[in-house]
Amino acid sequence: MIESEFLKLCRRRKSVRRFAGRPVEREKIELCLEAARRAPSADNMQPWRFVVFDDPDKKARLVDAVLTGVFATSRKLAAAPVLVCLLIKEHLLVNKVAGAVQGTQYQLVDAGIGGEHLVLAAAEQGLGTCWIGWYDGRALIKHLGLRGKGYKPVALIALGYPAADVSAHERPRKPLSEIASWNEPPRR
Ligand SMILES: Cc1cc2nc3c(=O)[nH]c(=O)nc-3n(C[C@H](O)[C@H](O)[C@H](O)COP(=O)(O)O)c2cc1C
Numbered sequence: 001m002i003e004s005e006f007l008k009l010c011r012r013r014k015s016v017r018r019f020a021g022r023p024v025e026r027e028k029i030e031l032c033l034e035a036a037r038r039a040p041s042a043d044n045m046q047p048w049r050f051v052v053f054d055d056p057d058k059k060a061r062l063v064d065a066v067l068t069g070v071f072a073t074s075r076k077l078a079a080a081p082v083l084v085c086l087l088i089k090e091h092l093l094v095n096k097v098a099g100a101v102q103g104t105q106y107q108l109v110d111a112g113i114g115g116e117h118l119v120l121a122a123a124e125q126g127l128g129t130c131w132i133g134w135y136d137g138r139a140l141i142k143h144l145g146l147r148g149k150g151y152k153p154v155a156l157i158a159l160g161y162p163a164a165d166v167s168a169h170e171r172p173r174k175p176l177s178e179i180a181s182w183n184e185p186p187r188r
């Protein structure tokens with residue numbers, strides 16, 4: 001297989017769950033957001049919304065609201081200096097029609113692509129990230145004052161410089177032969 005800088009970046013990116021206290025420069029966060037802004041989306045609807053918390057007090061209040069009870073296990077991730085709330089703006093006609101006809105929620109697909117653009121841009125900057133799916137989405141909408149305004153939470157993304165002693169923990173990947181097929185349906 002041929003090598004590429006992008007492939008190297010994909011291999012370098014790993015979920016980081018412990019962060020240095022050092023704040024993240026706004027310019028670097030903006031670069032990550034710009035990478036997300038450049039992502040493709042169904043019918044170019046760009047349904048993603050990124051709400052960035054880098055103010056320690058406001059971030060602490062957010063954590064108190066969305067990472068309590070059963071969700072408290074995600075608190076260690078929230079020690080990252082930055083938390084990005086990834087939302088989608090719902091009820092966009094094109095997404096609704098495609099969703100109803102095809103059964104695919106393209107807004108969620110779009111949000112995933114945008115979020116991962118952000119994550120890979122962060123990795124390129126030497127920043128660590130971790131997607132957080134285990135949080136209280138309803139509480140997030142309430143905390144942000146977005147009830148009834150057509151937003152749906154997708155994930156949180158923890159962002160920061162990795163702690164100095166974070167080891168390069170490699171999660172296994174399925175072989176290409178299992179996840180891709182040529183001119184045939186998948187075997188399993
Ligand atoms: C949508 C999504 C939600 C995730 N939620 C969590 C989470 O709540 N807590 C966590 O520790 N990791 C979470 N992860 C990280 C995955 O566990 C991780 O990406 C996977 O194990 C592969 O490891 P790697 O990212 O280091 O390659 C999530 C990842 C994705 C894409």
